[in-house]
Amino acid sequence: MVDDLKESRYGEHASNMSGVIADRFRDLYGARAVITDPVVVDEMIAEVRPTGLRGVERRSVFHALNQKAVARKYAESTGTNYDEINVIVCHMGGGITVGAHRKGKVIDVNDGLSGEGPMSPTRTGSLPNDRLAKYIIENDLDYDSIYNVLTKEGGFISLAGTQDALELEKRALAGDEVTEAIYKALAAQIAKEIGSRAAILEGKVDQIIFTGGLAYSKYLLDFVTPYISFIAPITIYPGEEEMQALAEGAYRVLSGKEEMKTYV
Numbered sequence: 001m002v003d004d005l006k007e008s009r010y011g012e013h014a015s016n017m018s019g020v021i022a023d024r025f026r027d028l029y030g031a032r033a034v035i036t037d038p039v040v041v042d043e044m045i046a047e048v049r050p051t052g053l054r055g056v057e058r059r060s061v062f063h064a065l066n067q068k069a070v071a072r073k074y075a076e077s078t079g080t081n082y083d084e085i086n087v088i089v090c091h092m093g094g095g096i097t098v099g100a101h102r103k104g105k106v107i108d109v110n111d112g113l114s115g116e117g118p119m120s121p122t123r124t125g126s127l128p129n130d131r132l133a134k135y136i137i138e139n140d141l142d143y144d145s146i147y148n149v150l151t152k153e154g155g156f157i158s159l160a161g162t163q164d165a166l167e168l169e170k171r172a173l174a175g176d177e178v179t180e181a182i183y184k185a186l187a188a189q190i191a192k193e194i195g196s197r198a199a200i201l202e203g204k205v206d207q208i209i210f211t212g213g214l215a216y217s218k219y220l221l222d223f224v225t226p227y228i229s230f231i232a233p234i235t236i237y238p239g240e241e242e243m244q245a246l247a248e249g250a251y252r253v254l255s256g257k258e259e260m261k262t263y264v
């Protein structure tokens, strides 16, 4: 696992550091190292994996740690268990991923690092295939360059020159129509992603949960809500409690509530 993380085998992400740091602590203190709900958690059902191109399959890469933590928190707040409810969790951070959680398993989710789903502060989100191919050829881009465009220089950065949503909200509220249009487009894309997860859950959705830094933004959520309020009630857990979620994951294993899994 540590080698895969160091080589960014499944994509570059800050969370790749966590397993490496845990391994270092194990060395330093002779402790047992446990990581929990990494971005490559894969519980997708078979029918959402294929694409229409032989040799290209969808992958499950998403904000698993925070998505599962807030789904568990919601379940606890309603006196139920995570494995008894169906929720759609929309994590809106630097990347945006929307997971369909069916009774404790994330059966479908957009792979934020592959460019699936809505745009975000730093990601382009899904693009028309032929236009992307043309863009790559016209700009003579190699794989690393296009990966950067899709995952680090897209979304707010490409359209507005900054990933700072607070700055963009200020611009929009001061009457900047271009920024307002970006927020409206983002809201429509997020809503469509949520609608897609509702379909795979066959409409059986107990709650839609928003989380991540952008979930602090009432400005954004006011644009999203009208599209999706027909699906299920909404809960907002802004920010992320990833350190707490890591500790809770280790505790579930140490206290025997969950079984340790082996990375393969």
Ligand SMILES: Nc1ncnc2c1ncn2[C@@H]1O[C@H](COP(=O)(O)OP(=O)(O)OP(=O)(O)O)[C@@H](O)[C@H]1O
Binding pocket: 063, 092, 093, 094, 095, 096, 121, 163, 164, 165, 166, 212, 213, 214, 215, 216, 217, 239, 240
């Ligand atoms: N109070 C706030 N109101 C509005 N937007 C906010 C607020 N706080 C943070 N954001 C915005 O949220 C976005 C980043 O969120 P966050 O800090 O959750 O991302 P990250 O941790 O870097 O990425 P990820 O969650 O994808 O791992 C930025 O665009 C930031 O400006």
Ligand SMILES: CCCC(=O)O
Binding pocket: 013, 039, 061, 062, 063, 064, 094, 095, 096, 097, 111, 112, 113, 123
């Ligand atoms: C956590 C991987 C998904 C993303 O950052 O877009």
